[in-house]
Amino acid sequence: MTYKACTLGQVSLGSGVYEDRHRNNVDYILSLHNENLLQNHYIECGINRYPNLFGTWEGKENSHGEHLHWGWETPGSAVRGQFLGHWLAAASREVAATGNATLRIKALNIVDELALCQKEHGGEWVFSIPELYMDHLAQGHPNGVPQYVLHKTLMGLLCAYRYLASDKALDIARHASQWIMRWARQFDADRWNAILDVETGGMLEVWADLYEITHDVKYREMLDLYWHQHLFDPLLAGEDVLTNRHANTTIPEAIGAARAYEVTGAQCWKDVVEAYWKCAVERRGFFATGGCNAGEIWCPPFEYAARRGDKNQELCTVFNMMRLADVLFRWTGRREFLDYYELNSINGLLAQTHARTGMPSYYLPLEGGARKLWGSRLHDFWCCHGTAVEAGAMHGEGIYYYDESAELPAVVVARFVNSKLTLPIANGELHIAMQEGSSMQGDALHNASSAGALHRPQSLTAYLKVENAGQASIILRLRMPSWCSGSPTISVDGVRRPAHAVNGFTELVIAPGRCEVTLVVPKELRAVAIPDAPETVAFLDGPVVLAGIADRETTLYGDLKRPTSMLASNNERQWGTWMHGYRSIHQPQSMVFKPLYEVDDEAYCVYFPTQPCAT
Incomplete structure (x- = not known):
């Protein structure tokens, strides 16, 4: 059984939390100025089209580059320019889904400007970082993760080709890939495998997409070259090569392997994907929210109690593991992959975007009394910022x-x-x-609902x-x-x-x-324990993780087999709407609970130590 996803243009969202987040995302990507999205590409190729871009032209007072992108997009950052690829991918998907004419014009203008940047740089290099960064990577002392940055631009261009029918975007990507292919073919096996150990982003997926689009054998050769021996071989041997390893370095490689299988039919790629899922999920478990990393690294198998902190569940890993679950459901038709997708969509993507501003939280803290740290519109641009923009254009997928x-x-x-x-x-x-x-x-204005x-x-x-x-x-x-x-x-x-x-x-x-x-x-209220701390639990209402509004970790007293001995419905209805809240009962102090995805700025707890009631 092989499924196809009903995707962009076939599915539209109705009113509700997903459409609210989607609209926030559209408003945000429309608000960003093209010259600022392109700022690092302009600088790298020497274009001076906007001489006052940084607000320093003629020394004018109060010229501060009002719309300039800072944070990871600051000129001089080792990963500058990565956000543009996410933006272009999101904009292209949004146009395909809704036909947004304004966004189409913005996105195609970005493609035109990237073509100009490529021309000014000699016809191949189109990226926001110097070519020298690739030399440093080859010499074993990289400036950041250059292949990760290159991938983002290529990803955006291929999305513009796929969803906007922009042949120019494909032409840019193909010319840019020529530089990368020459560079990659010059190394012996040992040096090349060491290079692949440094985060490559979705480069494997790019080669698969280019091969599918063009049928050019040189891209098939690049797929084989990007076989990550230090990761894929031990995975196929059943080894745990993920524990304490940077999570989002490897997940895109598994997605790339999935695309390689889909475009070549070679069984070895499929075997990698299945081995990866077994190692990452089936033999590891996850937090009640669906996440399985702390400080950006994989947690040990079924040992999560000591990993709760302020840096759990990096948003990029949530999104990419959902993509992998989607692939495996399409291949197998097994429900478990949809359960995983739903859990992470609600308690990851929704929980890590602010309900009002649409800004992302890089991590989802799971320590007691935590607060989500939200990004800003122009001053952060983390990797997870770009991921959130891309994911916000894809809420209609997986339905x-x-x-x-x-x-x-x-x-x-x-x-x-x-x-x-x-x-x-x-x-x-x-x-x-x-x-x-x-x-x-x-x-209050539409109050003719039935009593129910x-x-x-x-x-x-x-x-x-x-x-x-x-x-x-x-x-x-x-x-x-x-x-x-x-x-x-x-x-x-x-x-x-x-x-x-x-x-x-x-x-x-x-x-x-x-x-x-x-x-x-x-559905029912459930208490879900941390695998290695069975008396420390999170509460779920169906697939929805509940957060207790509290500024410190709190012990609850009751029967774990009967979560309703600790929580009861709270403020359950307003007009015709059933609300989602709970409150603690039979406890020394009262506490209000609500869905984790509804928590924006409050301090909260997801996990609670529990003890039996005193007899």
């Missing part, structure tokens, strides 16, 4: 998948997110409009309006998540249907025409 290989085509509803799908099928289209029940809201249940339902309800405008039936495959705590129910046009799950999914045959499907998935 629907489809499979055309069987007798009846199948569409998977993978996550329960307010959204619409328009999918071409045989002799027509399939339309799905999905609304998650708790977000069918009323407020007396208390907050312990279930997730998804309403799907389905129109099969084709000429044959299709299968609607609904994910039954691992957090489901009882027997789900399904009705079609008000008539109950059997909801037997097979391998984590239940199926409905949808004939041509229209119908309304209602899915109710029971």
